[in-house]
Amino acid sequence: MTRALRTDRLRTFAGQIASLVDQHAPEAQLLETGGAHLRELIAHDDWLPDAFAQPDPERYQQFLLYADALQRFSIVSFVWGPGQSTPVHDHTVWGLIGVLRGAEIAQGYSITPEGELREEGDAHRLDAGTVDAVSPRIGDIHRVSNAFGDRTSISIHVYGANIGAVTRSVYPAGGGRKTFISGYSNDLLPNIWNVSKEPLVS
Ligand code: FE
Secondary structure (H helix, E strand, O other): OOOOOOOHHHHHHHHHHHHHHHOOOOHHHHHHHHHHHHHHHHOOOOOOOHHHOOOOOOOOEEEEEEEOOOOOOEEEEEEEOOOOEOOOEOOOOOEEEEEEEOEEEEEEEEEOOOOOEEEEEEEEEEEOOOEEEEEOOOEOEEEEEEOOOOOOEEEEEEEOOOHHHOOEEEOOOOOOOEEEOOOOOOOOOOOOOOHHHOOOOO
8 A cells, every 4th residue: 555645744844934934034044944944854755746756868857846825935846867967057046955865966156256157165965864055145056966877866945936937047168157047847736735635644
């Protein structure tokens, strides 16, 4: 018998982020407290429906899991096929990244006063269960890659906007920047509101 998905975990997390945003918490507090909530969410791998965990052979996928009605934040699953990697990109808003399955490699970048892209510190590995943060205040440009060449990795992100609709930049190897709007890989969202059908959890 298959166990019912614990969709309540995603609903609880969305509520926790909504509360923080409602309180107009300063960004540092939002990242710290929100990061603790995200760590709690990714500590269990029993809630993400399979439809939002599917890699694509061509490119990494960004599935919208939840969007705030006022577009103050959004929650996505990022699914990397073996060896897949993002371009160097920014976010323009705060973001938290928590690895649910597999592992990822993140390399931060900064722009020099001459306008050149420079690696910022060493690449760091994010294993399942760990959380990273980005924002224009603490460092907003990075490249993220699947740490594995032979399996899928999945991370859960929360951003301070409807991230799929935000105009952002990628930084090509040859210099300069190009704007992009990521959109989402899915048209339908998980139903986290079917409360009466959920198993009773203690
Ligand atoms: Fe990113």
